[in-house]
Amino acid sequence: xxxxxxxxxxxxxxxxxxxxxxxxxxxxxxxxxxxIFFAGDELFADCLTLYFTDYEPESCFVxxxxxxxxxxxIGAKDASRIGRKDFLFRILLKTIASAALLKPxxxxxxxHCLMSFFKREFxxxxxxxxxxxxxxxxxxxxxxxxxxxxxxxxxxxxYLKEEGVRGVHFATMSERASGFFSQQGFELLYKGxxxxxxxxxxxDLPLYIYGKRLS
Ligand SMILES: CC(C)(COP(=O)(O)OP(=O)(O)OC[C@H]1O[C@@H](n2cnc3c(N)ncnc32)[C@H](O)[C@@H]1OP(=O)(O)O)[C@@H](O)C(=O)NCCC(=O)NCCS
Numbered sequence: 536x537x538x539x540x541x542x543x544x545x546x547x548x549x550x551x552x553x554x555x556x557x558x559x560x561x562x563x564x565x566x567x568x569x570x571i572f573f574a575g576d577e578l579f580a581d582c583l584t585l586y587f588t589d590y591e592p593e594s595c596f597v598x599x600x601x602x603x604x605x606x607x608x609i610g611a612k613d614a615s616r617i618g619r620k621d622f623l624f625r626i627l628l629k630t631i632a633s634a635a636l637l638k639p640x641x642x643x644x645x646x647h648c649l650m651s652f653f654k655r656e657f658x659x660x661x662x663x664x665x666x667x668x669x670x671x672x673x674x675x676x677x678x679x680x681x682x683x684x685x686x687x688x689x690x691x692x693x694y695l696k697e698e699g700v701r702g703v704h705f706a707t708m709s710e711r712a713s714g715f716f717s718q719q720g721f722e723l724l725y726k727g728x729x730x731x732x733x734x735x736x737x738x739d740l741p742l743y744i745y746g747k748r749l750s
Contacts, residue, residue, distance in 0.1 A: 541600075542598045542599065542600040542605070542606075542678075542681065542682075542683045542686060543598070543599045543600075544596055544597075544598050544683075544686045544687055544689075544690045545596065545597060545599065546593070546595070546596055546597075547588065547592050547595035547596055547597050547607070547609070548592075548597075549592070551597045551604050551607070552588050554597075554603075554604040555584055555588060555595075555597065555604070555607045555609065556576075556580035556583075556584055556588075557580075558604075558605075558606070558607065558673050558675055559579075559580055559583045559584050559671075559673060560576045560579055560580050560583075561675075562673055562675075562676065563579065563583070564732065564735070564736075565708060565709050565736075565740065566676060566709070571735060572640065572643075572644045572732070572735055573640065573641055573644055574635070574638040574640045574641055575633055575635050575638070575641070577629075577633065578629055578630060578633050578635050581625075581626060581629055582626060583671070584609055584671075585622070585625070585626070586611065586616075586617045586622050587609035587610065587611060587671070588609065590616075590619075590622060591610070591611050591612070591616070594609070594610040594611055594612055594668075594691075594694065595607065595608065595609045595610060596608050596687055596690045596691055596694075598674065598678075598683045598686060598687055600678060600681075600683070605674060605675045605677070605678040605683065606672070606673060606674035606675060606678060606683050606684065606687060607672070607673060607687070608670055608671070608672045608687040608688065608690070608691045609670065609671050609672075610668060610669060610670040610671075610691055610695075610703075611668060611669050611670075612667065612668050612695065612698055612700050613663075613667050613668065614663050614667060614668065614669035614704070615663055615667075617669075643734070644731075647730075647731040647732070647733075647734055648731045650730070650731065651729060651730055651731040654730065656727065656728065656729055656730060656731075656742075659706075659725050659727055659742070659744060660725060662704040662724055662725075662744060662746055663704070665701065665702050665746070665748065666701070666702035666703055666704035666724075666746040666747070666748070667700060667701060667702065667703075668695050668700045668702065668703035668704075669703060669704060669705045670691060670703060670705045671705065672684060672687055672688065674687075684715060684719075685719065688719050691703075692747070692749065695749055696749050696750070699750075700749055701748065701749060701750055702746060702747060702748040702749050702750075703746065703747055703749065704724060704744060704745065704746035704747075705744070705745060706742055706743065706744050706745075707742075707743050707745070708729060708740040708741065708742055708743075710741055713741075713743045713745075716743075716745045720747060721745035721746060721747045722745065722746055722747065723743060723744075723745055724744045724745060724746045725742075725743070725744040726741060726742070726743055726744075727741070727742040727744075728740065728741055728742060729741075729742050
């Protein structure tokens, strides 16, 4: 029987920032921690969440269960804004300050990403015209299967509609999560693959891009 968690889905607040960052690092590699392939949780969490929590917090929601944040959806109404120069500059400064590029684990990861880039694995079509918004969703492993993910998606889509956003798209490398997104009414827009984790997982990962029109 599925327990009704009575999770509260609410807007992100500043005090949720650390927990969002912690969950993002704990589940980065298809549910496994980022420390497997990257040394430096702070910088990794910055790359994954900083734009959303610091530049567009109004587009973020968290799920609270029994007084604890157990999941989040962090979004952007216009995905192209994630490439804004002041944000990228901040990440660059933090990269230099943390000496992340001197750590062998990180160099190995960057090397494999570069190999993927040269194999043109990053050259997927752009979907921002019809689906300008984007999202990242994560529910803590212990709290999955309790309708928390569905609640977060519902709250975020409602918000985007109120804001008059035409559509939303996002990428996932999780085969398992793809079933969830189909179930939530998202359309598969593109399927590719990513090989940059093969040196750890010994297989390629699929890359799914899902989208949903909102008007
Ligand atoms: C994907 C994820 C957000 C789903 O959240 P969740 O809280 O576990 O899912 P829910 O309990 O809300 O499920 C809602 C519905 O989707 C279904 N569902 C959930 N996961 C599913 C899966 N992997 N495949 C098929 N259906 C799935 C549930 O059965 C439920 O269906 P029902 O309403 O008919 O009973 C969560 O598992 C997760 O955080 N995964 C890891 C992170 C990730 O991959 N994020 C995506 C990258 S952006």
